[in-house]
Amino acid sequence: MNALKDKILASLQSHDVLSGQQLADMLGVSRTAIWKQVNALRSLGYEIQATRNKGYRLLSSPDIPLEAEVAKGLQTTVIGRSLQYFPSLSSTNSYATSLIQKGVDEGTVVVADIQTTGRGRKQRPWSSPSGGLWFSVILYPPLPPTKAMLVTMASSIAVAETFQQMLGLYAFIKWPNDVLINGKKVCGVLTELDAEMDQLHYMVVGIGINVNNDLEPSLDHIATSLQQEMESKVSRIQLLREILKRLDDYYTLLLRGKGEHIRATWLSYTTLLDKTISVTTVNAELKGTVVSVDDDGSLLLRTERGIERILSGDITLL
């Protein structure tokens, strides 16, 4: 944990009451620095009582995925070892990329309460108001770029599995990487990468989940949120922790050469197999039956002309 704010919060969580001097001594900073960060926590919504002669007492916490919150009980090998939370960012992927230029550990997670210019695939805008979970994971996989899709697949599996196991919601993956509940989109994944031909330099896996945020009314028929599906608010802190755990598991598997297991798991989460669909690609509109998905993420479609391999496109179930 790097940020003083997170260290203070973790200390207050593990003690009934702590004076400013005690916190200052424990964390090796001045009392003024403590006082400033206690106020910063209050402005985020933490209720912190200050009693003369006793000190600070944490009364209640909002659902904010600060590092001190998410890290509790998060035993991962790579992912989430460091986490940076911001009330607002232009885009967590863009910020993560800027961190990489400066040098940052693998597994670092960037979370924002609001993205002012959130992006989806192909530069489409992604609405990211307060209450959703918008985050990016920084990875340096020792793999060629042709294996990158397996990391993205691992991410959507981690999300779908968390929805099912933590919330009891049946989730499905729609090619390439949306997660749907009851046929409506609740999560999108935008992976960006930088590579040379036979080696990835970095990957930024951006995951956006409609949690407790209000949806745009115009998207009502195609999108949903976890709050809508559960009919109650969902903890973003717990949700993020659970997703990071599972992503860490699958990422570790992938690095051990178990990519085929990830592809097979991904296939078990898709409802597309044997379905008749139409795909709009850059060049054409194709109809056919889904046969499988390759480990480079391409869709294998049986059409009138035989098996076609679709590398990129938008699909509609017929």
Place this chain on the structure above:
Amino acid sequence: MNALKDKILASLQSHDVLSGQQLADMLGVSRTAIWKQVNALRSLGYEIQATRNKGYRLLSSPDIPLEAEVAKGLQTTVIGRSLQYFPSLSSTNSYATSLIQKGVDEGTVVVADIQTTGRGRKQRPWSSPSGGLWFSVILYPPLPPTKAMLVTMASSIAVAETFQQMLGLYAFIKWPNDVLINGKKVCGVLTELDAEMDQLHYMVVGIGINVNNDLEPSLDHIATSLQQEMESKVSRIQLLREILKRLDDYYTLLLRGKGEHIRATWLSYTTLLDKTISVTTVNAELKGTVVSVDDDGSLLLRTERGIERILSGDITLL
């Protein structure tokens, strides 16, 4: 042509003599601006005579791949429409990437006489003294990243073909993308890319060729230069022009869906087929016979355990 230096050079090349005032009028700039750039050209090695009452006359030109030189007779659709030459850069790939961040046309070429920190594959240093041809091409292919290797293949084909057709040297491609003459490396290709899962954002194809530069004595048994092979200096200007032409042809083919033609051509330039080799990968050392190369660039090797697909590694002919 954007740079005033290139415009002045092109004007002097197409006129016997031009006064400072004539050049200033033609190019819409001040006589002082002309005077400065004429001196800049002189410092690059251009011999420009200034005669009172007559003006400037170009007496001789060094072999410097300025835009005005390379653009002569270069009829390409995308590649080389714009070219920036520098006496020295840290790395043409790095500079090209910085241009992309600012916004630059597809097909822009960056050339340097010297790279101070030239890079090869996997962050290996690449010696880039004066006299070699070190350049990068900026591309925005409307393709998924799984097709990127075909662009790199097109680049090594363009180089090998130029060596054969312009210089009569038999050139071969060594997997993944080195170009060899008489078994010694004369050219390396370092492609870097940025992408999301189903769409490339950009590619920077960096090509380094030992032309008239002195080689490090320690590399004598594995590297050669065009000058060594030809026993005379080779024009970098003509060489670059010829490579850009062929790369443009192959790139256009690729965008028309003729990737298979590129793979087949690449295969015709490799000496590896049916050869027994050993490959050092991150995880293992493998021996086997080369069967083919996939369109994602992976080597198909027949080993004792069956056909293995090698995504990345260094090979040695046995």
